[in-house]
Amino acid sequence: MxxxxxxxxxxxxxxxxxxxxxxxxxxxxxxxxxxxxxxxxxxxxxxxxxxxxxxxxxxxxxxxxxxxxxxxxxxxxxxxxxxxxxxxxxxxxxxxxxxxxxxxxxxxxxxxxxxxxxxxxxxxxxxxxxxxxxxTNEMYTLINDTSTEEEAYTIRPGVVEGELVGGNLTVLSGLIGSPYIPDWKGKILFLEDLNEDPYRIDRMLTHLKISGVLDQISGFIFGNCRKCVSDDPAASFSLSELFLDHIYPLKIPAYYGANIGHITNKFSLPVGVKVQMDAKKHTLTYLETPMLEA
Missing domain, CATH: 3.40.50.10740 (Murein tetrapeptidase LD-carboxypeptidase, N-terminal domain)
Structure with a gap:
């Protein structure tokens, strides 16, 4: 539909x-x-x-x-x-x-x-x-494939377990304050977006920060943000600089470039399933079967 x-x-x-x-x-x-x-x-x-x-x-x-x-x-x-x-x-x-x-x-x-x-x-x-x-509802490790996309990199290394929750950054940030946003405590937050100038990414990450979302999560993953580059890079933050500003100080495992979002090769990520995330290896491992009720 x-x-x-x-x-x-x-x-x-x-x-x-x-x-x-x-x-x-x-x-x-x-x-x-x-x-x-x-x-x-x-x-x-x-x-x-x-x-x-x-x-x-x-x-x-x-x-x-x-x-x-x-x-x-x-x-x-x-x-x-x-x-x-x-x-x-x-x-x-x-x-x-x-x-x-x-x-x-x-x-x-x-x-x-x-x-x-x-x-x-x-x-x-x-x-x-x-x-x-x-x-087939398998418990397995999702290994990032960067052969055709931008190379992934670690924002802060570490291994963490928690429920995987997230989605499109623009849409998610627009729902904050509504009854449709979940409790973020201990969650591993994944985000993706497309064609957003870094200042807009900055604005939305700031929204997540001042609304208390970032202070509650236990891990952070950003997908491949295609076309998220300023028309004037010399007068703009890069995405990596934004992550150093907003995510690195959280002292939680975090990485960028997962196979999530508006890209050719993508995972089918279950929202609400417990996973283990390794930010250095850029992997996600299901700790329970994906097709289950939350």
């Missing part, structure tokens, strides 16, 4: 249905894939109604967002969280879908998944992690 932005080309629908079919999965296509209300995939209540119907349908095992964009936060007041709690299933997306994933984790106590969307590249790396995490 399309819980956020509208789908303007039917070829994207066919593409994801073909990708799911190759994995032995049958796609149930929601009406939201074919609706438009401005830049949204239909009106807020209509998208929420479809989501609730999918959650309550015993024949549907998972809900995959075809794209992000903007709009998930608008439908959060209309989600039936008690229905979702009683019918746990995979809900996956990324970017703007962060709002829905965090709301379900917080209000329905469900593990949700930050990973592939229909528009994504269903390549070998991403599909392998999708299969191992949500289809």
């Amino acid at each position: 399309a819980p956020a932005g509208a789908v303007f080309s039917p070829k994207h629908i066919d593409k994801v249905c073909d990708a799911l079919k190759e994995l032995g999965l049958e796609a149930v296509k929601g009406k939201s894939l074919y609706q438009q209300h401005g830049y949204l995939a239909g009106k807020d209540k209509d998208r929420a109604k479809e989501f609730n119907q999918f959650m309550g349908d015993k024949d549907i095992n998972g809900i995959l967002a075809i794209r992000g964009g903007w709009g998930c936060a608008r439908m959060l007041p209309y989600i039936d969280y008690e229905l979702a709690r009683k019918n746990p299933k995979m809900v996956m997306g990324m970017s703007d879908i962060t709002a829905l994933l965090l709301a379900l984790y917080q209000k329905s106590s469900l593990v949700t998944f930050h990973g592939l969307v229909g528009y994504a590249s269903w390549n070998e790396f991403s599909v392998e992690h999708f299969q191992r995490t949500v289809m």
